Amino acid sequence: MNSVGAAAAQALQLIVGADPKLVAIVLLSLKVSLSAVVIACMVGLPLGATIAVGRFSGRNPVIVLLNALMGLPPVVVGLAVYLLLSRAGPLGGMGLLFTPTAMVIAQAILITPIIAALSRQVVEDAWVEYREQLRSLGETKFGAAMTLLWDVRYSLVTIVLAGFGRAAAEVGAVMIVGGNIDGVTRVMTTAIALETSKGDLPLALGLGLVLLAIVLALNATAYVVKETAQRRYG
Amino acid sequence: MVISRRSIGGWVLALVTLPLCAQGRFITVASTTSTEQWGLFAYLLPIYEQEARVKVRVVALGTGQALDVARRGDADVVFVHARSAEEKFVAEGQGVKRYPVMYNDFVLIGPKSDPATIAGSKDIVAAMKKIEATHSPFVSRGDRSGTHMAELELWRASGIDLDKARGAWYRDTGQGMGPALNTAASMNAYILTDRGTWLAFKNRVDLKILVEGDKRLFNQYGVILVNPEKHPSVKKELGQQFIDWLVSPAGQKAIASYKVDAEQLFYPNASDSNA
Amino acid sequence: MDDGRIGFRIGSSLLPLRLENVVFAAGERRIIDGVSFDVHAGLRCMIVGPNGAGKSVLLRLCHGLLRPTAGTIRWNAPESPGGPRHQAMVFQRPVMLRRSALANVIYALKVAKVLPEQRKQRALEALHKVGLQALAASPARVLSGGEQQRLALARIWALKPEVLFLDEPTANLDPGATHEIEKVIDAMHAGGTKIVMVTHNLGQARRLGDEILFLHRGRLIERTPAARFFRHPQSAEAARFLEGELPW
Numbered sequence: 001m002n003s004v005g006a007a008a009a010q011a012l013q014l015i016v017g018a019d020p021k022l023v024a025i026v027l028l029s030l031k032v033s034l035s036a037v038v039i040a041c042m043v044g045l046p047l048g049a050t051i052a053v054g055r056f057s058g059r060n061p062v063i064v065l066l067n068a069l070m071g072l073p074p075v076v077v078g079l080a081v082y083l084l085l086s087r088a089g090p091l092g093g094m095g096l097l098f099t100p101t102a103m104v105i106a107q108a109i110l111i112t113p114i115i116a117a118l119s120r121q122v123v124e125d126a127w128v129e130y131r132e133q134l135r136s137l138g139e140t141k142f143g144a145a146m147t148l149l150w151d152v153r154y155s156l157v158t159i160v161l162a163g164f165g166r167a168a169a170e171v172g173a174v175m176i177v178g179g180n181i182d183g184v185t186r187v188m189t190t191a192i193a194l195e196t197s198k199g200d201l202p203l204a205l206g207l208g209l210v211l212l213a214i215v216l217a218l219n220a221t222a223y224v225v226k227e228t229a230q231r232r233y234g
Numbered sequence: 235m236v237i238s239r240r241s242i243g244g245w246v247l248a249l250v251t252l253p254l255c256a257q258g259r260f261i262t263v264a265s266t267t268s269t270e271q272w273g274l275f276a277y278l279l280p281i282y283e284q285e286a287r288v289k290v291r292v293v294a295l296g297t298g299q300a301l302d303v304a305r306r307g308d309a310d311v312v313f314v315h316a317r318s319a320e321e322k323f324v325a326e327g328q329g330v331k332r333y334p335v336m337y338n339d340f341v342l343i344g345p346k347s348d349p350a351t352i353a354g355s356k357d358i359v360a361a362m363k364k365i366e367a368t369h370s371p372f373v374s375r376g377d378r379s380g381t382h383m384a385e386l387e388l389w390r391a392s393g394i395d396l397d398k399a400r401g402a403w404y405r406d407t408g409q410g411m412g413p414a415l416n417t418a419a420s421m422n423a424y425i426l427t428d429r430g431t432w433l434a435f436k437n438r439v440d441l442k443i444l445v446e447g448d449k450r451l452f453n454q455y456g457v458i459l460v461n462p463e464k465h466p467s468v469k470k471e472l473g474q475q476f477i478d479w480l481v482s483p484a485g486q487k488a489i490a491s492y493k494v495d496a497e498q499l500f501y502p503n504a505s506d507s508n509a
Numbered sequence: 510m511d512d513g514r515i516g517f518r519i520g521s522s523l524l525p526l527r528l529e530n531v532v533f534a535a536g537e538r539r540i541i542d543g544v545s546f547d548v549h550a551g552l553r554c555m556i557v558g559p560n561g562a563g564k565s566v567l568l569r570l571c572h573g574l575l576r577p578t579a580g581t582i583r584w585n586a587p588e589s590p591g592g593p594r595h596q597a598m599v600f601q602r603p604v605m606l607r608r609s610a611l612a613n614v615i616y617a618l619k620v621a622k623v624l625p626e627q628r629k630q631r632a633l634e635a636l637h638k639v640g641l642q643a644l645a646a647s648p649a650r651v652l653s654g655g656e657q658q659r660l661a662l663a664r665i666w667a668l669k670p671e672v673l674f675l676d677e678p679t680a681n682l683d684p685g686a687t688h689e690i691e692k693v694i695d696a697m698h699a700g701g702t703k704i705v706m707v708t709h710n711l712g713q714a715r716r717l718g719d720e721i722l723f724l725h726r727g728r729l730i731e732r733t734p735a736a737r738f739f740r741h742p743q744s745a746e747a748a749r750f751l752e753g754e755l756p757w
Contacts, residue, residue, distance in 0.1 A: 086306045086307070086308050087306055087307030087308050087465060087467050088306040088307050088308075089306075092307070092467070093467075095467065097308050098262060098291065098293055098308070129604060130604050132569075132574055132598075132600065132604075133600060133603075133604035135574055136572060136574065136594075136597065136598045136600075137594065137597075137617050137620045137621070137664075138588075138592075138593060138594040138620055138621060139620050140591065143620065147606065147616070150606075150607075151606050151607045151608075153607070154607075179262075179291070179293035179294075180293070180294065181262075181291040181292060181293060182275070182276065182292065184289075184291050194270075194271070196412065196413065196416070197267065197271060197409075197410050197411065197412025197413050197416075198271050198412050198434060198435060198436065199412055199415060199416060199419075199434075199435040199436040199437035199438070200436045200437070201416075201436070201437050232648060232651075233607050233608075233648040233650060233651070234607065234648050234649075234650030234651040
């Protein structure tokens, strides 16, 4: 099989050539997935931290539900968001279907449970260590949740990256709500799906390698930043 | 501090607002995977967009799905290839009027080994019968696309009741044309495809055209404006303007001039009122 | 804060603190078994006793981190729930946030609802008092154990609490660091903060204590001025404890 070699050559050519169309697709992928991660963090991190420090009835079912939602099938999310944003749907009037915004919404829904569930675990572990000290100082539950979130920020980096990875790699939901429109909603994964269906497997695999390279670069940067900071701040 | 708490708010704002920028004048066209994959739109749309100063956004789906998206009011124009489904769409009041635009043809693809010995035939019905009789592997789209509907029509014309004849030899993939072709290539199976997708398809392995040229393989495309009375969000003027261009001499000439490897893929026939 | 304190505010002083028949049970086991005593302003109280006597639990009950199973713990003028605290606690192992030393002190001032413009000044003063001014910008978690415990004290000093509970604050420290901590505790006492401290270290209890509360098997066995406790303990248990016959 020399198609892997062909794909690698194709990927190299794509990266070196910096084809403007490819650059646009890569930038859109990053914009969409990063926006989704930001929104998912704004919802998921406080949610996870609040559940971590909270003591309320139904807490355990909520945790189980949250953990289960990490496995949400993207196509189901895509379909739900499609029905929501469709002209015939409840939010149809906003005209968001087949726009990058719709893709951001779908990805944010997909990864919010991941961010919330994983940060719940990390914050809860920290809460065991900090609880007496923070209560002694008179900190409120909500204040403690926020303080802990900031204190476990290096561990959160990994969680946020996991969320970003899932968002950037996802194809089912963005295909449905974005429509894979050339120049408007075509991102890396839908472009890969399109090239696969054209039978241009080397190009599809090449695009896949480009996606992998981008995710890898992002992860490496985050890792270095995290490690350096962690060594300095303990 | 590497991440300052105060700067996070700024990042959040910058990122969230990035993809939400205004998009200008555009229409949404629900079309078929095949039209998108051939590169027809990549060729046609820049010509039109420059003339009309309107962006055309194509969402490529199977014909059945494309009509469903339009039924929900999510497209302004549908551009598909299944005449009976299109006429039904108009009869339901979902579409304003169907215009024939162009045609190309389906071809029957199969492995070079040709277990059903149909190569070179011009009789698609005889070929379909032989495939069924020999239980040679056959890949079906199975996704209510125009090609799938055409395939079902051919089985019916061959006098084969697919519900009874269906067996392990008949592979219902539920996928788009390209993935179905990939499946056929890996299984050395027969498959019905439109010629354009076949010409643009690169992963052929052992597949080649076995049957072509039968009148019954004719593949007609039509374009319809989604009914603005049913779906007020439809961009009536811009949509109709695009349709008018497609069926105008200029549009028809542009369609005729699109070639892949020096081979013409589409034959404009907007003037044929029977198409 | 769930500390189960009920009472009427007479004047503005937290003290005296009154415990009446306080019981704390974990399942069947009574860790604190009917303890009553008063804590008044002034004298430095040392709580001593053999291992498993319930010293740390008693301290947590007083501070409000645990709720008694039975009995009452009543302050003269309780803190309002959710309001700033006027009592504080130093733990055996200080818990520092992943921020600079200064930011850790400022954080405590923020929780105590000190006005933003006063926080930095007060935090710097507190760091100066414990001799950590040079390390103000250092990340708190990379400080040594002794430095972290001094920082914990600075964090509390900045709050100017009326009562300070300490739970074996020098248990993990070497003699030099222990001495530094004792100096700070003494200075806080001189500044008017009531000291209530659990310690394993009898030498420390002798150096810092004005009175000794001797706890054994969840009960308060005796309460004696420090000078007399070490020479003439009143109970047989305390005598055996001082002779080293009870497990530490």
